[in-house]
Amino acid sequence: xxxxxxxxxxxxxxxxxxRRARPGWLTTPVVLGLVVAVGWIVVALTIQWWxxxxxxxxxxxxLVGPSGAHLLGTDELGRDVLTRTxxxxxESLPLAFAVVAGGVSIGTLAGGIAGFFGGWVxxxxxxxxxxxLAFPAILLAMVMTASLGPGLFHIGIAxxxxxWPIYARLLRAQILSVKESPHxxxxxxxxxxxxxxxxxxxxxxxxxxxxxxxxIDLGQVVLLASGLSFxxxxxxxxxxxxxxxxxDATGFFYQWWIALGPGLAILSxxxxxxxxxxxxxxxxxxxxxxxxx
Amino acid sequence: MVSVAATAPAHGxxxxxxxxxxxxxxxxxxxxxxxxLTAVRGIDLTLQRGESLGLVGESGAxxxxxxxxxxxxxxxxARVGGSVRLEGxxxxxxxxxxxxxxxxxxxxxxxxxxxxxxxxxFTIGRQVEEAIRIHQPGLSRSEVAKxxxxxxxAVAIPAPRERLHSYPFELSGGMRxxxxxxxxxxxxxxxxxxxxxxxxxxxxxxxxxxxxxxxxAAERExxxxxxxxxxxxxxxxxxxxxxxxxxxxxxxxxTAELFASPRHPYTKALLSCIPRADRPDARVLGIxxxxxxxxxxxPGCAFAPRCPDAVDACHEVDxxxxxxxxxxxxxxxxxxxxxxxxxxxxxxx
Numbered sequence: 001x002x003x004x005x006x007x008x009x010x011x012x013x014x015x016x017x018x019r020r021a022r023p024g025w026l027t028t029p030v031v032l033g034l035v036v037a038v039g040w041i042v043v044a045l046t047i048q049w050w051x052x053x054x055x056x057x058x059x060x061x062x063l064v065g066p067s068g069a070h071l072l073g074t075d076e077l078g079r080d081v082l083t084r085t086x087x088x089x090x091e092s093l094p095l096a097f098a099v100v101a102g103g104v105s106i107g108t109l110a111g112g113i114a115g116f117f118g119g120w121v122x123x124x125x126x127x128x129x130x131x132x133l134a135f136p137a138i139l140l141a142m143v144m145t146a147s148l149g150p151g152l153f154h155i156g157i158a159x160x161x162x163x164w165p166i167y168a169r170l171l172r173a174q175i176l177s178v179k180e181s182p183h184x185x186x187x188x189x190x191x192x193x194x195x196x197x198x199x200x201x202x203x204x205x206x207x208x209x210x211x212x213x214x215x216i217d218l219g220q221v222v223l224l225a226s227g228l229s230f231x232x233x234x235x236x237x238x239x240x241x242x243x244x245x246x247x248d249a250t251g252f253f254y255q256w257w258i259a260l261g262p263g264l265a266i267l268s269x270x271x272x273x274x275x276x277x278x279x280x281x282x283x284x285x286x287x288x289x290x291x292x293x
Numbered sequence: 294m295v296s297v298a299a300t301a302p303a304h305g306x307x308x309x310x311x312x313x314x315x316x317x318x319x320x321x322x323x324x325x326x327x328x329x330l331t332a333v334r335g336i337d338l339t340l341q342r343g344e345s346l347g348l349v350g351e352s353g354a355x356x357x358x359x360x361x362x363x364x365x366x367x368x369x370x371a372r373v374g375g376s377v378r379l380e381g382x383x384x385x386x387x388x389x390x391x392x393x394x395x396x397x398x399x400x401x402x403x404x405x406x407x408x409x410x411x412x413x414x415f416t417i418g419r420q421v422e423e424a425i426r427i428h429q430p431g432l433s434r435s436e437v438a439k440x441x442x443x444x445x446x447a448v449a450i451p452a453p454r455e456r457l458h459s460y461p462f463e464l465s466g467g468m469r470x471x472x473x474x475x476x477x478x479x480x481x482x483x484x485x486x487x488x489x490x491x492x493x494x495x496x497x498x499x500x501x502x503x504x505x506x507x508x509x510a511a512e513r514e515x516x517x518x519x520x521x522x523x524x525x526x527x528x529x530x531x532x533x534x535x536x537x538x539x540x541x542x543x544x545x546x547x548t549a550e551l552f553a554s555p556r557h558p559y560t561k562a563l564l565s566c567i568p569r570a571d572r573p574d575a576r577v578l579g580i581x582x583x584x585x586x587x588x589x590x591x592p593g594c595a596f597a598p599r600c601p602d603a604v605d606a607c608h609e610v611d612x613x614x615x616x617x618x619x620x621x622x623x624x625x626x627x628x629x630x631x632x633x634x635x636x637x638x639x640x641x642x
Contacts, residue, residue: 186410189366190424190476191397194389200423204414 025282033275036268044089053080055087055240063255073257075248084240085261091241095156096221100214102160107167114168115175116198129165137162137224141233155225155234163217167210174206208284212277219273226266242266311381313483313516314340318375321358321367330587333359334540335375339618345510345517347527350537351584356520360486364396398428401477405489407469411461417472418457421445424479444475448505467498478509485510488520503530524567528552533619536560539585539595542614545621556627558602606631
């Protein structure tokens, strides 16, 4: 954009108006991401009332390509692929939100304690973090499945274990820098207690990166959970889970539509949350507010 | 105004004639073992109720650290020794719960940088209200809000009711410093410590803030400690001045006397560093040498290496601060304990 001074009055006004109509962080991908994410959430909440077919019972001949009756065709058992894909949101989205909420909660607690108290408390908490980070997600998922049996809930536990150390590290680093701000010292001089310092003067300033990461991670959890289900560690048949559906589809190479539904679902959700996370970063972080889109 | 009854000290009414603040042999050292640096090397100060004291010195003279140690606000790793008594109650070594009742309630503090001393994510109204609520938890929401408006009005912020909803970034530096002062006096402290409150501000705003501090101290009968490296700020602001050098008070005089007849060579040198508008042809002098470091000084007076009046004894004996309150000086030559060697200098009578 040219410098504001070079614009004609009308142009300048229009530029100002358009900026007011849509803030800088609300770029096209962010809007797209919000629409897709909200769309999936609405689907997950309401699908049981308007789905044309059952997600688990056959509704036509097996392995029929896309048609008016079955927009994404049917799978090897004659189940409607589109219906199963839409029902898949009921498995993946709650899992994603639960895993991220669990990870953020534990991570905030651990990182907060480590960063705020410092010293040996910090050392102990951060060594536990390092220890946990050493385990790959797949290994933990296998351990959980082996000991507790397969199922998305057990995968969720494994993912929380994998995810909280990341948030703990992030928050600790933020707290260490915010803690040294003059306004914290001023609050101490005003007689604020430690809990108040943490809650009012440190956490609100340190939490932003966590929020951004958590948003992006919503998509990542969907991806990882699907991946674990794909290799048989998560959902069990006949659950309409996206990773499981893609795994089912691997035997039917020429019936491309069976994998298309869940594939697009995963793609759209991961992209949507990434875009929203990017938008949030632009919104909160003044340094990277230059958006290239 | 709102009372501080909820935070009244437990030791009972102060005795008559007892000073408000009594600092004895205060030391602050950083680190431990042979590498320890000593920033404050034993200072004694007394402050009466409602009195104002200026604390002057170069950077690193220990002005801020000595006052921060009054409410144990020292940075991690700093160790404090000696005694600080507020109305007879020892503050050094107080438990953190009790310290919190002193901070903000009995001793208010204003810091140097108003731009970063406010929490950027809350409105100033919320922050002023928080300062009140910490120490007077019994007040109702509307009482706190009313007190906050009154405080903003007291620090001369225009349209205080509207400003309650402003965020710090919406205010200028001078306005933010006024908010900081409002927070510092929110609970009617007996002592207000202002640590270079005007250093970060424009000259015109500086005068306004200093006026405000002086007026508030008089109105509310607060004792005021003003820390600064600018002697111009001190003049006309405070009753008494303590000049610090290398972690020690070297001269403590009433303000008028200090400016009229400085006695310590360091004070004289400091005053000669001020450009004189009434004598445009006079040269502004610097002080030769460099400021004392925090390393243990060689024996003798810490200022001796830079002192124009130094005699041999100055390099051997570290002079104590002696004299009547309001006329104390730590200099062998100027106090007449050792004969000056140079002609023309004030020597022993």
